Amino acid sequence: MNRSLFSLLAGLALLFSLPARADLRVFACEPEWGALAQVLGGDAVQVFTATTALQDPHHIQARPSLIARMRRADLLVCTGAELEIGWLPLLLRKAHNGRIQPGRPGHFLAANQVRLRERPARLDRAEGDIHPEGNPHIQTDPRNISRVAEALAARMAEIDPADAAGFARRLKAFQTDWQAAIARWEKRARPLRGVAVVVHHRQWPYLLAWLGMRQVGELEPKPGLPPTAGHLAALKARLAVQPARLIIHAAYMDPQPARWLSRHAGIPEVTLPFTVGGTPAAKDLYGLFDDTIARLLGALK
């Protein structure tokens, strides 16, 4: 009896002494930032990614599992610009973790490191689910990833100075490879220049601007509102006058509206990974852009 009580207590003590590990614990809101933190952190970090590429980052339930993971995080890496406004503030409040609260070094927002597009001139919920600071879907332009990497490596070094040299070394190697990859992608994507597209949700301005493509329509009547039959029919009529060559949507979205318009307007639709893991080929950050461009080019043929 006494022995079993002792072993129970010992077990509990062990359970609660586990966090003594030296690794930097990273809580990444989206897969792209989880992947980036892993690339920069290597074996000095433990990365937990809160969402998958098949989840809509606007609409995540503040699940107990996420609160538990956030409780022990040393560094929070999220997009910001109110993308996670529906769940992150609640998680932060429930997680009782002072290290990652807003204003602390452990609170890192990627959108603060780059220039946001589509900052709305008029803030009104009648405009749909708009983000006052601008469009938060920055990860579709690899030049943004490069900027975020720079700032993230610096932040990791600030929180974990012992591993600072490693972070700097991995950042340098990453930037070299990444710049070469960007040049490669830009060369391959040259035929996409000027191509007009219809998007499901307004989440591609960075990709389109990078590749010189044009957006001529949206499947959603207002950002965040599901496509309606009336809106799709009007869009189809408009496309007869102002044609587009592609309909693009993210892997996590309902493909039905895009397929409907594709059938009725005779324009190919293409599913893009949107983030790491969105398609089988988008295994890492490089795969994300390899596959995005390959799928765009493939659909144009």
Add this chain to the structure above:
Amino acid sequence: MRSNQLARAVVSTACIGLLSPVVEAGPPEIEAIQQEIAAMKQDYARRIQALERRLAQAEREARDARQEAQRANKEVDRMATAPAGTPTESANAFNPAVDLVLNGRYRAFSRPASENGIPGFSLGDESFKGDAGLSLDESEFGIAANIDDLFYGQFTASFASDAGEDSVSVEEAFIQTTALPAGLGLTIGRFFSGIGYLNGFHSHADDFADRPLPYRAMLGNGYNDDGVELRWLAPTDLYLELGADLFAGDHYPAGGRGHDGLGSWTLFSHIGGDWDESNSWKAGLSYLQAQARDRASGDPDAPDLFSGETRLWIADAVWKWAPNGNPYRHNLRLQGEYFHQDQDGDYRFGDGAPLAYRGHQNGWYLQGAYQFVPRWRLGLRVAGLHADDPGAAFAGTDLDPLGRDPRHYSVMLDWSHSEFSRLRLQYNRDDSRPHSDDQFLIQYIFALGAHGAHAF
């Protein structure tokens, strides 16, 4: 060879001789023509030279322009991703998040509004079925913000209309720590206790227009009070939270601020996690001990007074399904709670002498809400109660269970245009009282402003 050339010269001289009428003009004119041709040649050479110079110039300019364009492109790239100044963390900078929930309903009952209690239970203020017809429901006005780097604050006032009288009540007014070490969190002020599952939610977040029977019968729809709460979150991947409240004991089921204003306390624990990517769960066990001193029931005609102690145990569980963790299109929420309550004290009715009461009551509900297409949800709920019969002395009072266990069945359909607007249609079959009551409810819930997220 040579003779050949000679022959050619002879022939050509002869030819010139033959053609002499044409070129008869003679050598001076030929000279003039030759001069003219030479002048033209020189002119063309000059022009060609000029053209060549201009071409070279154009090529140089084009090269310069190309280089300039490349430099500009690089600059554009740099500018395209450079952050614009110092972005703010939130749109309203230092202003708190303000939100307003507009809430109203229409009710129709098959039985008169006077048949509104739950036999066997002495109810709190808000647990009755309410007025028939159109009414303004609890409209909530809330302000919340981080106060500084250590504290968060929230205030929620509730505006309600009851029998033509408007009333305002403070639902929540608390501060909460955000940076205590070791996973601890302290809340001070007025707030909803952490017991049970539904208790911590504002009613506008519910899946049904009214609270399930056990909440109405034993917690006055939800227990909030003035007090202090300490929570501890375990540093494990499994969600495990332990918490305790100490309250003044002013609100139902407590009352009269017993024990020198420390009239009630609670203990609660919740665990939770993900079953897989699409399924997650949470379960809890809670205990509430509430002291009451002359606690008046909410019965407007003949309130009874209770003095004594209430001990309540709650077991709760919720299961949520969202395909791939994506609740936007389809989702399902199943939840259930079991209440067990012991009461020990005296009830006083009107001017009569106090009647000793010692008994136990229990209650349960099980409900599910399924979003079958985007925007539309269907919900089902069953709930039941049981109260001990306190004996003949209580005959005719609210505590007389009339020899029956109340049951309550609900079906609900709601439509949300966006996450900020919802319209709901609900049908209840209320078998709490001897005569079944068919109830129809139409409810609207609209949220303005910075409406915060709802907990799991």
